[in-house]
Structure formats: structure tokens, C-alpha cells
Amino acid sequence: MNIVRLRKQHVRDVAYLHERYIDRGFISSLGSAFLGHLYDSMITSNNACCLVAEDAGELQGFISGTYELGSFYKDFMRAKLLPVSIALLPKIIKPSVFRKIMESLLYPSNQDRMPGAELMSIVVSEKYRGKGLSEELFKGLVSEFKEKNISKFKVVVGSRLPAANKFYLKMGGISYGEIKVHSDEASKVYIWEIS
Secondary structure: OEEEEOOHHHHHHHHHHHHHHOOOOOHHHHOHHHHHHHHHHHHHOOOEEEEEEEEOOEEEEEEEEEOOHHHHHHHHHHHHHHHHHHHHHHHHOOHHHHHHHHHHHHHHHHOOOOOOOEEEEEEEOHHHOOOOHHHHHHHHHHHHHHHOOOOEEEEEEEOOOHHHHHHHHHOOOEEEEEEEEEOOEEEEEEEEEOO
């Protein structure tokens, strides 16, 4: 197993894993084309990182994070505005979807007391679970944050996702409380200090 930075050839598989295994998240509901653009933009952004675990050409899992979430969203919109608009066009005609997109984009500006760096997503393919891969990916992202001199980072996770909450506590996350990124669902926030 190798953990490497995301490359173009990984993007489709990463989008697929995200859509399949983070099936209760709002971003997943925006579809694989949107997810592909999101992860593709991480390759060139100076404000984000995505690491993938692969073995013999098979993608086993990935983790993504931002060094500063608001700055990454700006990079993403600058790089992908037209293709993302086309991918989202059939969805944003629904007022509820448009509202959630705006809530997602505005969320970083409303979090002034929390770290800007954020673990965005982590997924391990079902076939590779129980082998410590999530922990290795997590450690890889922490190393990336250290290299960027980031001293704190956070994760925002749905309150109704017990396995994810248990994992973040196991990895040493300190509960910061709850927030509402989307008005209809509470999320828990965990923070890590990097020594």
C-alpha cells in the first residue's frame, strides 16, 4: 500500500468512493460530476490536499483537507465555475438545494473562532476496512498540515453518524460542540492541536 498525493488518474475513483460511502452528506447529493470537479481542483490548489491509498493500481481510500477552507472554495470557484455550474444546473433550480449550496459556501466565513484548516472527507473502500488504513490516511493528512505550519485543524461531521464520530474521538479529536452548517441538521465539530 502506498499513500500518495491525488493525481488526475485518481479523480474519478475518489469521486466514486465519496458518493458511494459518504451517502448521507449534502455534497454527495450533488453528484459524481460535481465531486470530480471538487477533487480535481485539489490537485492544483495551494489551499487543499488530497491523499490516496493505492495498491497495485487499485484505489483503497482517500483523505482530503484544506489549509484554509474559505480560500480553497475561492480557488475551486475560480478554476471550475463553468463546469460546476453546468453540472449543478439541473439541481440548483430546487430552492432547497440552492439554499444548501449557499450555506456551504458561506459556512467558512461564519466560523471565526475555529481553525481554518479542515479535514473535509475520509473514505476507505469496504473491502479494505479494519486494516488500519483510515488511521494511516489521517496521519498522512496531519503530516501535510505540519508541513504547512498549521497548528490546529477541525472536522465537521453529522451528529447522526456514530461511526464517524467514534473514529474522530479515537484519533484524539477534542469535541468543540455543535454547529449548523445547514439549517436542518446539527453537526459536531472536533478540533486537533498539532504539536
